[in-house]
Amino acid sequence: MSEQLDGDFLRRYSRHIKIDQVGESGQRKLSSARVLVVGAGGLGSPALLYLAAAGVGTIGIIEFDSIELSNLQRQIIHSERGVGTSKAASAAARIAELNSTTVVKVFDRPISRENALDVIGGFDLVVDGSDNFATRYLLNDACVLAGKPYVWGSVLRFDGQVSVFGLPGGPCYRCVYPSPPEPGSVPNCADAGVFGAICGVIGSLQVSEVLKVIIGVGEVLSGRIAIFDALSARIEEVSIARDIHCPMCGDSPSITELQDYVSFCAGGTTDDTVTRSQLIGLLQSRERGDVEFTFIDIREQYELIHGQIPGSMSMPLSTFDPDALIGDVILYCQAGVRSEHLLRELKAQGFSGIKHYAGGYIDWVSR
Ligand SMILES: [Zn+2]
Numbered sequence: 001m002s003e004q005l006d007g008d009f010l011r012r013y014s015r016h017i018k019i020d021q022v023g024e025s026g027q028r029k030l031s032s033a034r035v036l037v038v039g040a041g042g043l044g045s046p047a048l049l050y051l052a053a054a055g056v057g058t059i060g061i062i063e064f065d066s067i068e069l070s071n072l073q074r075q076i077i078h079s080e081r082g083v084g085t086s087k088a089a090s091a092a093a094r095i096a097e098l099n100s101t102t103v104v105k106v107f108d109r110p111i112s113r114e115n116a117l118d119v120i121g122g123f124d125l126v127v128d129g130s131d132n133f134a135t136r137y138l139l140n141d142a143c144v145l146a147g148k149p150y151v152w153g154s155v156l157r158f159d160g161q162v163s164v165f166g167l168p169g170g171p172c173y174r175c176v177y178p179s180p181p182e183p184g185s186v187p188n189c190a191d192a193g194v195f196g197a198i199c200g201v202i203g204s205l206q207v208s209e210v211l212k213v214i215i216g217v218g219e220v221l222s223g224r225i226a227i228f229d230a231l232s233a234r235i236e237e238v239s240i241a242r243d244i245h246c247p248m249c250g251d252s253p254s255i256t257e258l259q260d261y262v263s264f265c266a267g268g269t270t271d272d273t274v275t276r277s278q279l280i281g282l283l284q285s286r287e288r289g290d291v292e293f294t295f296i297d298i299r300e301q302y303e304l305i306h307g308q309i310p311g312s313m314s315m316p317l318s319t320f321d322p323d324a325l326i327g328d329v330i331l332y333c334q335a336g337v338r339s340e341h342l343l344r345e346l347k348a349q350g351f352s353g354i355k356h357y358a359g360g361y362i363d364w365v366s367r
Contacts, residue, residue, distance in 0.1 A: 013055050026215040027055060031101075033214045036060035036123035038111055038139060040091040042194060043153050044129030045077035046203030051127075052095040052102045054211055059095060060123055062107035063088040064365065068302055074196035084305060110366035111135060113258045116142040125213060127151045127206050131188055132335040132362065133180045134261035140165060140173035141258055144248050151209055153202045156187070158195045158230040160202035163221055163240070164209050166249070170222035175243040175250075180265040188337050190303075198230050266336060266358030272343055273358040274330060282330070283311045293328035293353075298339055299361070309357075309364050322346055325354075332357040332364075 010017065013027045033056050037044050040063040051059050067075070067082045067090055075087075082090040088108045095104050107119055111130075120126055120142050128139050128151065136152065143150035143166045150165040152173060165172045205226065212218045225238045247254045266273050274282065285291045297304070297312040298320060308314065309332065315324070317338055325346075331339040331354065339356035346354050357363075 016054070021217040022215055026217070029214050029216075030055045030211065031057045033125075034058035034060070034123045035125050035127060035210055035214075036062065036120060037127045037129055038062050038135065039129035039131070040075070040077060040087040041065070041071065041129055041131065042074045042155060042189065042196075042199035043203040043206065044091070044127075045075045046200045047127050047129055047207050048077055048091050048095060049098065050204055050207040051210065052099045054207070055099065056102065056210075056214075058103045058105065058123070060105045060107065060119070061088050061091050062109070062111050062119060063091070064108060064110045066306055068305070070302060074194065074199045076200070110362060111138065112366045113138060113261065116258060117146060120146050120148060123148065125149045125151060125210055127210060128153060129203065129206075132265075132337075133186075134265045134335070134359070134363075136173060137180065137264060138258065138261045141248055141255060144172050145256075145258070149213055151206045151213075153206045155194050155198050155202050156189060157193055158198060160198045160205075160228045160230070161225055162202050162205045162209070162228075163225040164213070165222070167213075167220060167222040169242065171240050171242040172246060172249040174248045175246045176225070176240045178243075178246070186337070187341075188335065190300075190334070191338060191341075195230055198228070201228055201230070262336070262359035262363045266340075272340075272347075272355055274355050276357070276359055276363055279309075279330070279357050286311070291328075293330055294326065295330045296332070297361075298331055298333050298342060303334060306361070307365075309361065317342060322349060322351065325351065328353040328355075330355050330357060332360050334361050336360040336363070 016022045016027050017024050035051055035056050037047050040061050065087050067078045067085055067087055069083055077091045077094050086108060088106045092104045092106050095102055116138055126139055126143050126148055140150055149167050152165055153162045209221050212220055223240055225240055227236045244251045295312040296315045297308050298315060298317045300316045300318060331342055333339040336358045343354055343356045
């Protein structure tokens with residue numbers, strides 16, 4: 001490193017270097033570290049900004065979505081002028097402004113069973129900024145298989161949780177959550193809302209853990225889940241342990257390759273759900289006139305800028321009129337949570353012949 005560059009390095013990171021436990025050697029570890037952030041949304045925004053500001057040398061962003069006006073309430077890496085454009089590109093541009101020495105690797109596509117190991121293989125740690133269970137199980141499993149720490153975070157309304165999985169001796173996500181919640185039982189932020197600043201709290205805690213792991217200081221949040229309640233302003237802690245019977249990280253793991261996480265999180269394929277391949281078959285049959293059904297996108301209007309599944313019609317959940325339904329129906333939304341919920345409601349009201357595409361739009365575009 002030239003004298004000039006070295007001087008810039010020492011000046012830029014002087015507030016880190018002044019901390020005994022970080023020092024110049026810790027800061028140089030950050031410079032050579034490679035961190036992947038999955039999602040440039042609520043958690044990804046603060047995470048990416050703090051990782052770049054901290055001087056992490058290589059940052060990966062995997063994100064396929066575009067910026068919506070409703071994102072700006074919490075997704076602070078983006079700006080008004082970016083609405084309608086790619087989140088991945090917007091985040092990469094902001095990082096370049098913040099720290100031109102950071103190498104940014106952009107993956108403008110959803111993370112999937114097909115690409116996860118390849119993408120993760122290029123990084124030392126993974127920060128989860130996703131908002132659905134299928135992605136969490138995918139990342140956990142891929143991180144265990146690749147031997148990389150998985151820094152998990154999750155937010156909803158006023159609550160946030162964070163933990164580090166997959167460290168030696170520590171649990172993985174499956175040790176704590178062996179099976180996904182009942183489909184439709186856990187609302188998402190689009191439905192239930194999220195207090196914007198909670199994303200800053202949890203995303204920053206995730207980065208704080210990442211930096212500790214890289215530098216090798218402190219007591220990492222492994223074997224513990226920190227739960228922050230913004231309403232009471234309290235952080236509680238739950239102890240968790242590695243399960244020797246865990247199918248992923250236990251003593252004799254039964255899962256040795258990546259799975260179909262959409263179907264896993266949909267509780268397997270039931271009479272109420274259609275898989276991607278079933279949906280493709282049904283749409284082709286309908287095209288030929290062999291079957292008849294209405295294929296309904298229940299996402300809100302503002303969500304449709306990314307596109308829709310061909311052959312579907314829009315009937316947003318907020319203005320959904322069950323009386324307009326005729327014949328057999330297949331519903332879908334972004335990730336399958338809202339469509340599952342609506343399906344249950346309609347069945348409770350006595351409607352029949354209704355199914356939903358459990359993977360939703362994310363699954364559709366991810367392959
Ligand atoms: Zn495990």
